[in-house]
Amino acid sequence: MFSVAFLLCFLGFYCWYLSSKRVKQSGSKFQKWMNNRPNFTKVTGSIFLIISCMLLVKSSGVGAGIFLFFIVLMSLASLTVLLVPLRIFRYPLILATFLILLFTEIFLF
Numbered sequence: 383m384f385s386v387a388f389l390l391c392f393l394g395f396y397c398w399y400l401s402s403k404r405v406k407q408s409g410s411k412f413q414k415w416m417n418n419r420p421n422f423t424k425v426t427g428s429i430f431l432i433i434s435c436m437l438l439v440k441s442s443g444v445g446a447g448i449f450l451f452f453i454v455l456m457s458l459a460s461l462t463v464l465l466v467p468l469r470i471f472r473y474p475l476i477l478a479t480f481l482i483l484l485f486t487e488i489f490l491f
Contacts, residue, residue: 383437383441383487384438384441384483384487385483385484385486385487386484387437387438387451387454388434388454388458388483389476389480390430390433390437391430391434391454391455391458393427394428394429394434395427395431395455395458395459395462396427396462396466397416397423397427398423398424398428399463399466400413400423401416401417401420401423401424401427403420405417410473431455434451434454435448438450438451438454439451
């Protein structure tokens with residue numbers, strides 16, 4: 383459940399990141415499409431962030447879940463702002479990282 387919440391938190395912040403006018407329109411067609419529709423992108427990002435927060439609150443409790451959500455959001459936001467302009471984040475890398483975290487969570491915990 384934590385890996386899904388982390389992925390949703392990343393996707394939510396990434397949607398908000400793509401809706402910014404300061405982001406250059408380089409990358410895939412999907413990124414350009416999201417950048418050209420800022421209202422839809424912000425709503426989608428907000429929904430992802432709310433679902434992520436609800437998952438963390440459900441699994442960790444109210445206080446710890448909200449605190450964990452903000453820690454995860456700050457960590458993923460700083461990584462996104464630092465690494466996206468360098469074009470390090472690619473969809474296969476994100477998918478591979480998510481699958482590794484998911485399998486680790488399922489089999490070890």
